[in-house]
Amino acid sequence: MSVDQLSAPLSKEQAYALVDAVMERDDLALTASAHENEETGEWFFEATCDSPPDVDAFVELAKQVLGGAVDFSVDAIDPEINWVAKSLEGLAPVIAGGFYVYGSHESAPVPEGLTPIKIDAAQAFGTGHHETTTGCLEAIEMLLNHTTPKAMIDIGTGTGVLAIALAKRVGGKVLATDIDPVAVTTTIENAQENGVGENIDVVEATGLDHAEITARAPYDLIVANILAGPLTELAPGMGGIAQSGGTAILSGILNTQANGVIAAYEAAGFRLAEHLVRKDWSTLVLQRR
Template sequence: MTEPVLCYNFQFEVDGAYAEAFAEGLYEYCDALSHFERPGDPTAPWRIEGFSGDHLDKAGIVAAVSVMASAVGVDAPEVSFGTYEPKDWVSENLRSFKPISVGRFFVHGSHWDEELPVAKTGLQVDAGLAFGSGEHQTTKGCLAAIDWVAKKGTRSNALDMGCGSGILGMACAKAWRSTVMMADIDPASVRVARENAKINQISDLVTAIHSNGFQDARIRDAGYYDIICANILARPLRAMAHDLTNTLAQDGVVILSGLLSHQEQFVLSAYREVGLSLIKRFKVENWTTLLVG
């Protein structure tokens, strides 16, 4: 009998105020990482889970968790390790993903077979291997921001930095028929973003590339962007402030997301230093999306 293929995971719980900090220190130890709060209980600890197709460096993970706990002044949480049989996550996603309506946008999976609501712009997104089905609060905040910007006028050249499944770039392409550069550090995300652009019949407007931040010269060669979307994490957003503004058109705007509400000033201060100001904030639960320009 063939032995089942196993994948490996670890998990632990930590105060939500420190969840992102712990998560950022563990990406190098696994193939995928998630951190989330328990539904309906905002006071409960957040769960952090890591997944890998290969054996995990248990000692390294425990040590990294201990170092982070010491840095933020809390007791080191107990890390548990386990194995699981891989699932068809795409099929699981399709069964659970309900359509989402944000502003002019109506995000749905390929299983949706009903008519689009009146006056809505459809975005068909099956996340596949890439993060970003549109269900996460930060994605909702970004779509609301794009909708708000679209009501103020046209945009012609967009950048979706850290594109994931490409939902934000596609929203820009459909809102203005603008050209869109999509970039992500994860090659799987780039493949999924390209496929989603094809499904949504906007491949002619979209270029999706593999790039660590702004390192790929094609991002700069595409010209100055009059709208940039970056739904990443607080620390990377701060780190890329100079590179981002160096590619921004004179009248351009930037949508920053992936940050908890208490991280707003931490991120905003970096963009004020490079000459941008807060235009509007969009809050969805305890997550904040910032529009600056």
């Protein structure tokens, strides 16, 4: 198989944001990662692709995610190089709240006192590196310090990282949903890999449109790390499935979009309890009145 490496110098935050965006799709790259040059301290985005890569699609995605044009370079990969191992080198473990998110390539022991979650880069969103994921994990940790939810749903689960976090810390059942069948399969596999396959039920659903979602309502914890537009559209439905006094943890929201999302959820019967800001991204913790 002929493969190419597409790369661009970016900031650390930009590189990881673009990695997550690329891995959310199944048509651009075999895998993607962020790397730091230990000598210069410069960060790079790298993607391994079938040859030739769709450079125009990468440029368009970079504009959407980073807000500007990126000049990518393309190099052929030596067939003797283990490009899978190479692509994983930059995916360092992530500590967020009380959780430790790592890939199977990581050989260091899990730090004491943290809940481990093994997530490999896959064709679904959520390796743990993006501020939206870390914000959600931190919000979950804050919530679990003073309450134990019983009816939980993760909407737009991606790799299942948030559902797995809840299943590991709370136990019980978590309903995980996603519009993408690849994400559904990935979540099932990751839940089994993390020993919580029996705790997580996964369904393919568009938004809240699934009989299983309705049947299990009301929920005392809703988590949704998607995008501001869909979150705003889902606000009335979220109010309908949330238990009185229940919590919604929402992310995938740029700081500039936060007030609009907050207003939509206040109109749906929620009040803002916490607003976490991680660089350009907001995570909202809302309570159903």
